[in-house]
Amino acid sequence: MTPPAPAAPAGPPRAGQRGACRYGWTDEAETAFTAHRAAGLVPARVARAHRGGCDVVLGGRHSPTVPGDDNGGYGFGGDEQIRAVVPPNLAGSPPSTGDWVALRPAAGGTAATIAHVLPRRSALVRAAASGRSDPQVLAANVDLVAIVVAADVPPDLGRVERLLALGWESGGTPLIVLTKADAPGHDPAGAPSPRTATRHDEIAAVAPGVDVLVTSAVTGAGLDALAGTLAGATAVLVGASGAGKSTLANALLGADLLAVGAVRHTDGKGRHTTVSRELVALPTGGVLIDTPGLRAVGLWDAEDGLGHVFAEIDALADDCRFADCGHVSEPGCAVLAAVDAGHLPARRLDSYHKLLREQEWMAARSDARLRAERERRWKEISRAQRRLYEGRGGGRR
Numbered sequence: 001m002t003p004p005a006p007a008a009p010a011g012p013p014r015a016g017q018r019g020a021c022r023y024g025w026t027d028e029a030e031t032a033f034t035a036h037r038a039a040g041l042v043p044a045r046v047a048r049a050h051r052g053g054c055d056v057v058l059g060g061r062h063s064p065t066v067p068g069d070d071n072g073g074y075g076f077g078g079d080e081q082i083r084a085v086v087p088p089n090l091a092g093s094p095p096s097t098g099d100w101v102a103l104r105p106a107a108g109g110t111a112a113t114i115a116h117v118l119p120r121r122s123a124l125v126r127a128a129a130s131g132r133s134d135p136q137v138l139a140a141n142v143d144l145v146a147i148v149v150a151a152d153v154p155p156d157l158g159r160v161e162r163l164l165a166l167g168w169e170s171g172g173t174p175l176i177v178l179t180k181a182d183a184p185g186h187d188p189a190g191a192p193s194p195r196t197a198t199r200h201d202e203i204a205a206v207a208p209g210v211d212v213l214v215t216s217a218v219t220g221a222g223l224d225a226l227a228g229t230l231a232g233a234t235a236v237l238v239g240a241s242g243a244g245k246s247t248l249a250n251a252l253l254g255a256d257l258l259a260v261g262a263v264r265h266t267d268g269k270g271r272h273t274t275v276s277r278e279l280v281a282l283p284t285g286g287v288l289i290d291t292p293g294l295r296a297v298g299l300w301d302a303e304d305g306l307g308h309v310f311a312e313i314d315a316l317a318d319d320c321r322f323a324d325c326g327h328v329s330e331p332g333c334a335v336l337a338a339v340d341a342g343h344l345p346a347r348r349l350d351s352y353h354k355l356l357r358e359q360e361w362m363a364a365r366s367d368a369r370l371r372a373e374r375e376r377r378w379k380e381i382s383r384a385q386r387r388l389y390e391g392r393g394g395g396r397r
């Protein structure tokens with residue numbers, strides 16, 4: 001592999017690039033990696049996970065003067081991707097997009113191999129598919145979960161609430177990005193159209209404590225504010241197919257392709273090498289993970305997340321007569337009283353009940369699965385002990 005000549009950074013260092021790598025590697029992470037370094041491993045971040053392998057980007061410290069010093073001979077790193085093998089016996093959960101891994105560099109004809117998946121600080125997880133109770137990690141090590149909602153169609157508020165629950169549960173912070181604010185009636189000079197303003201308010205009402213940013217990839221409205229929010233963070237974009245996730249990602253990246261055109265020219269790569277990936281470094285700082293439009297987003301272990309999403313219902317519940325009130329038909333229910341008085345939309349309470357039921361169902365299923373798993377392990381252990389015992393002749397005395 002010929003390391004490309006390091007491209008000098010265009011202009012002053014930008015947010016997210018100072019001191020640490022563009023993909024979010026930090027001094028603390030480097031310190032925790034000391035033993036892996038000593039073992040000849042290098043840090044890398046998973047840009048895309050496949051069956052049996054991962055595309056990774058090199059994550060180590062970038063020194064503009066000593067190319068390749070920290071990257072196991074791979075050179076400067078930059079946006080170059082490496083295909084790494086995931087050995088079948090890799091301990092722990094399989095690597096997902098956004099994971100940091102300890103990579104054993106390719107040598108002597110062997111491919112680069114993932115030796116360890118480093119501990120995650122957060123993860124966006126959903127139940128894999130309906131009828132199954134496995135979790136699926138959509139993105140690891142995320143700071144922001146950006147829920148993308150199009151302003152040109154009526155929003156599916158239940159879906160927003162569901163994604164918010166997963167977003168809170170991830171350990172990151174959810175954020176709502178309202179796209180297509182340019183739709184009919186918009187004012188190019190700035191003010192959102194009455195329709196966009198209505199959408200904004202509808203969505204803000206189901207997202208207590210969450211920022212709602214209004215954007216348009218067509219006019220560029222709100223993109224600077226969004227880029228500012230994402231700088232220095234790892235954000236994952238989630239939302240229905242057609243919500244405008246990829247267009248948004250390209251708009252955030254496009255600014256870079258123009259601004260650093262000279263740099264991209266020197267590394268000899270085509271303009272579109274970055275946009276087909278799942279994980280990209282933004283020119284304005286920060287890392288963006290795009291996900292394909294998700295049709296089914298089952299809740300997974302989202303009890304606390306639901307508490308955040310429906311914070312106002314939890315607050316009302318303090319005044320219910322019974323401490324274990326289910327807010328269905330109980331006398332003295334403050335939540336039902338709020339619905340009757342028109343302070344809480346009935347849709348909102350229905351959604352709360354629905355998501356809570358799903359959460360409880362999923363929790364029961366995974367408990368049953370864990371129990372079965374535990375029993376299976378005990379059986380294995382006792383079988384092994386029996387064999388050991390019989391082998392010593394203990395069984396035939």
Ligand SMILES: Nc1nc2c(ncn2[C@@H]2O[C@H](COP(=O)(O)OP(=O)(O)OP(=O)(O)O)[C@@H](O)[C@H]2O)c(=O)[nH]1
Nearest residue numbers: 179180216217218241242243244245246247292293
């Ligand atoms: N008018 C307008 N159209 C937009 C905007 N953003 C996206 N679109 C259009 O919306 C459609 C869907 O956009 P995508 O970016 O492909 O949506 P997505 O969320 O990535 O969809 P999946 O890849 O299926 O998950 C495309 O036709 C875009 O051109 C916007 O800000 N304004």
Ligand SMILES: [Zn+2]
Nearest residue numbers: 320325327333
């Ligand atoms: Zn109640």
